[in-house]
Amino acid sequence: MAQTTEPKLISGNANMPLAKAIARRMSLHRGVNVGLVDARVERFNDGEIFVEVYENVRGEDMFIIQPTSNPANDNLMELLVMADALRRSSAARVTAVLPYFGYARQDRRTKARTPITAKMVANMMVGSGIERILTMDLHAAQIQGFFDIPVDNLYASPVFALDIQNEFKGRMDELMVISPDVGGVARARELAKRINSPLAIVDKRREKPGEIAEMTVIGDVTDKVCLIVDDICDTAGTLCKAAEVLMENGAKEVHSYISHGVMSGPAVERVSNSVMKSLVITDSIAPTPAVKQATNIRIVPTAPIFAQAILNIWNGTSVSSLFDADTLEPIYDGMYKPG
Template sequence: MPTLVEPKLIAGNANLPLARAMARRMSMHRGMNVDLVDARVERFNDGEIFVEVFENVRGEDMFIVQPTSNPANDNLMELLIMTDALRRSSAARITAVIPYFGYARQDRRTKARTPISSKLVANMMVGAGIERVLTMDLHAAQIQGFFDIPVDNLYAAPVFALDIKERFEGHLDEVTVVSPDVGGVARARELATRIGGQLAIVDKRREKAGEVAGMTVIGDVQDRRCLIVDDLCDTAGTLVKAAEVLMENGASEVHAYITHGVLSGPAVERITNSVMKSLVITDTIAPTEAVQGAPNIRIVPTAPVFAQAILNIWNGTSVSSLFNTEMLEPLYEGQFKD
């Protein structure tokens, strides 16, 4: 049975524009005003984080919007301390809406005497009092098993499929979806299936961590419009190199669709100067001014799908229905028009 209380959103400092956009979308769906809960999330002079909630949240269904992006440790601590504040204020349920889940790349032991930081972060969240997690495109599916609470992992692929069908209308038969490595084949195949495109793989060989020694294209990309698909882009070195290799193998043009635009260090400059016609990212991580000003970087919104997912969780209805591209079409109507 649906709960009688209204869903309430509260946000940390990691991505306030996205949190406000979610609230606006929820207001549209509910036909009533949904505002972020009034609170302050501040730092003392020594860097300690302090949270104070100014509204009564006793018995409320609370959703904390806080990606754990850069600075990952500060944003993670904000999330944990906000959770503790809400729990001690007698909130009925606390759901963490984490559009980008930091530490996701540390999901296994790659060599001796290394941590599994994703599991540690999951333990910290559960220990703080989080009762459910809503996220998007986890780096590895097994991270869901690190939690002893429900985890809803949304996918950017249905949103990307809508954008691709709009941008490449009339040319979808020329599109090839490319995985930048063997590990991402399942993700690329899923998107290719959604748009009816072909599939190719860039197989990369490393001699040492962080350095790509060589790349080989598996599949025919001659005269094809290639779309590189991945869950995140950090320094963009591998992405830019993959685009160059595709062009050398006869691709007519190269675009990239990346869920999480980490884009640290020289990433924006590399992308701006690359052979890629465009890089499409979502707003799960708040874009910097450099990202917003880059001529070949475009940002697609995730607020519509997150807002609907929050309402579905609150209502006790299906979240997996949002994995369907057709289900998202009404939510994104007019979003991808120039």
């Protein structure tokens, strides 16, 4: 494939601030202006999505920045229509940059007569002309296998590790990483290794979906500063309940590090009124005004890591190099200075 002078970015309406931030970061890295391709992504009166690309993209390496977050169906359809428009405009390659991959929680059949929607969405993306996926913290790692195209899955844990080393400087020996359920142990263990902290688990049992019957802490959290680690915070019910149980079991403080702040329904109110001292999320999903105004919610940027990953894909160099703190620290421009 003939390489063009610069990678080209295009964005839907799901998270335009993040798309612009990625473009700015890439401009800094490249020393030339990398802007978003001029296009319109609109809706007809009946809600149908229409896309028109105003610039020539023939032979270009195109990157569509579009998390499939709420409203998931609209944002997913925008992505598919943009991919089709680019493919029909003779783009050399179309890469979907999905900071948040919607429908990832439906990755297996949990009972009879239910769908595996994550696989169906993967098929739709490939069918629309997408040739590569770049995402962050998939809910289940096996979703990469649902695609017959390359999938690069970035991790928030290296960025979180830098943030923790900055925020808890001088208190690192007090920290304990907590997995809010047995299924998230691998993710929590990864962060615990990075910051050299012990690990505990909150085991939860549900009577029915959305309702937690019982929570048990596996491990001694007495006098520890607990860091709950998970990939998604939706209504924050489980998160806030886990924080309460940890405090009841003798924890000194509870903080949470969550990759994707879905924050639907009563989530912000619950977090604001909870015993958690802070909730740290990324900007993979565009934060609502309520999230921005919450005093105990903090947002860490993903634009630096996504900008570098896009450049690595365009250059044909390693994306997995971004899993190392030594690589990430200079990318984050000294924002975090581990002590």
